[in-house]
Amino acid sequence: MLKRNPSDFTLWKKSKAGEPVWQSPWGEGRPGWHTECVVMSQKYLGESFDIHGGGIDLVFPHHENELAQATAISGKPLANYWMHNGFLNIDGEKMSKSLKNFFTARDILAEYDAEAIRFFFLSKHYRSPIDFTRELIEEADRAVHNLYSALKAVDYLAHRSEALEMDEVLTGLESEFVAGMDDDFNTAKAIAVLFELAKRARNATLSYAERLSSALLMVKLGDILGFFSNVEAKLSRKIVDLSAELVELIISYRNKARESKDWAMSDQIRNDLGKLGIEVKDSPGGSTWSMKE
Ligand SMILES: [Zn+2]
Known part of the structure; x- marks a missing residue:
C-alpha cells in the first residue's frame, strides 16, 4: 500500500517467504506490527482497557501509532494508563545478545532466590533504568533476609493467626505505604515502610503485641509487592x-x-x-x- 503522507506508518506489509500470509484487497501480506498489537489487545481486553505497558523505547513510534489506530476505530482511548519501564543494564552496559551479557529470567532464577530478584527490581522506580550487578543482587538478597529475620524474631509461624492490632504508628506506616504506591508505584518508598516495620518487630523496647502486629502488617503489605508467598518454607529453612x-x-x-x-x-x-x-x-x-x- 502506498503512503499518502511521509509520516504515515505501515498498515499492511507484503509477506516475505516463510512468513504467515493473509489475503487482502492489497494482495497477500500481514498487518504491520502497530496494527497487530491493537488488534490482539482489543480482541482479548476490549476496545478500551486499563493499563498498557512497554519499554520506554516504544513510546514513539509504536505506542503513538497504536493509539492513533485504536482511536480512529473506536473513538475511545485505547488505555487509561500507559506505563513505560526503564532499561535493564548489565554492569553498566545495555543487555544485548551481541555483547554476550544476555540472560533470561530462568537463568537468573537458577542462581538467585526469586524474592531477592523481585526486591532488586522493586528497589528502583520502574521508569528508571536499572543496573544489574551481582553485588546489587547479593545486597537485595541480604535485605530480604533482614525482613525474614524480623519474622523469626517474633516467632511468626506460631503466631501468624493472631489479630493484627493497628495502633497510631502502624496506621501511619500503612498510609505511607499506600501513598508511595499511589505515587506512580513508588515501590522504593513502599519497601522503606517494610524495613521500618521489620525494625519495630525486632525492637526489644516495644511490647510483644506491638512487635507481632508490626510483623503481621509487614507481611500484609509485603504480600502486595509479592513477598512472603512462601513464608512457611523460608522460615523453616535448614542450616545450609x-x-x-x-x-x-x-x-x-x-x-x-x-x-x-x-x-x-x-x-x-x-x-x-x-x-x-x-x-x-x-x-x-x-x-x-x-x-x-
Ligand atoms: Zn505493542
Missing part, C-alpha cells in the same frame, strides 16, 4: 540456608573485637573468612562483606 546470617553474626563478633582494639582477633577473623571465599571490607561506615569471584 543460614549461611548469610552466620556470616553477619561472625562479622558482628569481629566488630566487637575492633571496638576493643583487639586487632589480632579482628585480622584473624578476616583472614579466616577470606579462606572461605568471603571478603570483608572495612570503611568508616562499618564492615561489608561479599563472596569473592
Whole structure:
C-alpha cells in the first residue's frame, strides 16, 4: 500500500517467504506490527482497557501509532494508563545478545532466590533504568533476609493467626505505604515502610503485641509487592540456608573485637573468612562483606 503522507506508518506489509500470509484487497501480506498489537489487545481486553505497558523505547513510534489506530476505530482511548519501564543494564552496559551479557529470567532464577530478584527490581522506580550487578543482587538478597529475620524474631509461624492490632504508628506506616504506591508505584518508598516495620518487630523496647502486629502488617503489605508467598518454607529453612546470617553474626563478633582494639582477633577473623571465599571490607561506615569471584 502506498503512503499518502511521509509520516504515515505501515498498515499492511507484503509477506516475505516463510512468513504467515493473509489475503487482502492489497494482495497477500500481514498487518504491520502497530496494527497487530491493537488488534490482539482489543480482541482479548476490549476496545478500551486499563493499563498498557512497554519499554520506554516504544513510546514513539509504536505506542503513538497504536493509539492513533485504536482511536480512529473506536473513538475511545485505547488505555487509561500507559506505563513505560526503564532499561535493564548489565554492569553498566545495555543487555544485548551481541555483547554476550544476555540472560533470561530462568537463568537468573537458577542462581538467585526469586524474592531477592523481585526486591532488586522493586528497589528502583520502574521508569528508571536499572543496573544489574551481582553485588546489587547479593545486597537485595541480604535485605530480604533482614525482613525474614524480623519474622523469626517474633516467632511468626506460631503466631501468624493472631489479630493484627493497628495502633497510631502502624496506621501511619500503612498510609505511607499506600501513598508511595499511589505515587506512580513508588515501590522504593513502599519497601522503606517494610524495613521500618521489620525494625519495630525486632525492637526489644516495644511490647510483644506491638512487635507481632508490626510483623503481621509487614507481611500484609509485603504480600502486595509479592513477598512472603512462601513464608512457611523460608522460615523453616535448614542450616545450609543460614549461611548469610552466620556470616553477619561472625562479622558482628569481629566488630566487637575492633571496638576493643583487639586487632589480632579482628585480622584473624578476616583472614579466616577470606579462606572461605568471603571478603570483608572495612570503611568508616562499618564492615561489608561479599563472596569473592
Ligand atoms: Zn505493542
